[in-house]
Ligand code: NAP
């Protein structure tokens with residue numbers, strides 16, 4: 001990683017001029033949205049406008065779906081090897097432009113360059129390399145004579161045009177998670193990123209074209225959820241909706257999608273528990289809780305949000321976690337001294353602050369609970385916050401707030417710790433902290449979540465699935481399991497007897 005001079009670089013994102021030509025990527029070209037409305041992308045670190053673009057309207061969504069539909073037959077007919085080669089080239093284009101991606105992501109989200117350079121961008125390149133390999137390795141049951149008179153086999157086929165909707169917290173990775181398995185399996189796609197954060201999805205689509213992926217295979221429409229999003233989800237020529245975002249919006253998306261009987265993949269909210277048993281390594285748990293709750297300024301669907309700590313360790317955990325949180329450096333995302341940046345927007349910061357302010361009525365704010373002043377006052381910053389003494393059924397324990405806030409609660413028995421961990425509507429991710437293999441193993445079995453870490457919290461890898469249980473949704477991103485979402489299975493059955501009157505016909509016209 002480069003040691004940056006970027007603190008003083010005025011042009012933080014050189015590519016932005018290109019998108020003044022338009023921020024819709026349809027059939028391999030940038031065009032202007034035709035909704036008649038514009039959106040200003042704001043740098044959340046400063047509150048200053050980065051650039052303004054014309055939002056997509058229904059016509060733009062329709063044009064993107066048409067382009068994807070037109071490209072489908074040709075792309076679906078490519079061999080797995082062809083698609084694999086294209087994705088290998090894409091990984092190379094992404095690697096060549098890694099710094100541009102990192103800067104664009106930092107600028108639009110307020111993420112520290114340290115995070116975008118070391119996590120968002122390399123993670124996306126690795127996902128791309130993974131799907132380049134996985135494209136050649138689609139699995140299925142073997143062909144055979146499951147009836148002695150027939151040969152059966154399955155074809156694993158692409159579904160058609162995928163309509164994907166993504167959130168603002170990891171715009172580049174979410175674009176990659178949606179686009180890569182879809183196109184690796186031979187589908188074409190229209191992606192709608194969050195209107196707050198369109199830049200890296202557009203850069204990703206451009207990179208697809210540079211890698212030689214045909215026009216129309218990957219399209220990006222940047223518009224609002226209510227307008228462009230609803231149109232995409234309801235579009236009759238879209239065969240599947242893949243949505244990542246909040247549970248509230250996900251329910252609405254599901255209702256819209258079912259009217260045209262679309263396949264659905266929903267990656268929704270989370271409220272991940274972090275369960276510390278009394279034999280845990282306290283230092284590891286404290287480090288893990290601070291890093292796991294503050295990653296991406298807490299705007300991570302798998303972030304540690306509820307720490308349940310067994311009584312003997314509870315007081316020490318609270319004290320040490322608060323002390324470590326106070327050492328975390330908040331500041332300019334473009335400074336390499338910064339640990340965490342602002343939230344994605346002033347509205348998101350205000351929403352988080354309101355959750356904490358309401359909690360003051362029933363709980364104790366141990367540290368944080370305020371926006372920093374001075375130099376940082378104009379940005380969407382909020383201090384790392386630890387809240388204690390909240391009841392299990394209180395809002396701050398039950399609701400996803402998506403900010404740098406950890407709630408800590410004590411428990412007595414192992415049964416109670418696991419029950420509390422399961423006591424929210426969500427089930428995306430969780431962690432268990434213990435040095436006793438039996439205790440940890442029990443927690444991995446009994447915690448209801450799509451991912452359970454033991455003695456860590458946050459890491460993800462391309463080869464393993466990501467997705468929710470319960471109100472956190474269904475379907476998997478990344479890994480070979482994602483092909484279950486983005487392909488459909490056809491049973492093909494050949495008669496082997498070559499006789500005109502089959503044996504089974506006796507059930508219909510045996511006597512004749
Ligand atoms: P959100 O408010 O649910 O929005 C997600 C996306 O849906 C945005 O692109 C939004 O567009 C669009 N949208 C809004 N209303 C829509 C509608 N009626 N029809 C179609 N699309 C619509 O979520 P967010 O605030 O962007 O992101 C935070 C949420 O995402 C959190 O709940 C978090 O847990 C979840 N998340 C989940 C995962 C996971 O893997 N499970 C990963 C990351 C984030 P506009 O915003 O442009 O209007």
Ligand code: MG
Pocket residue numbers: 246
């Ligand atoms: Mg939202």
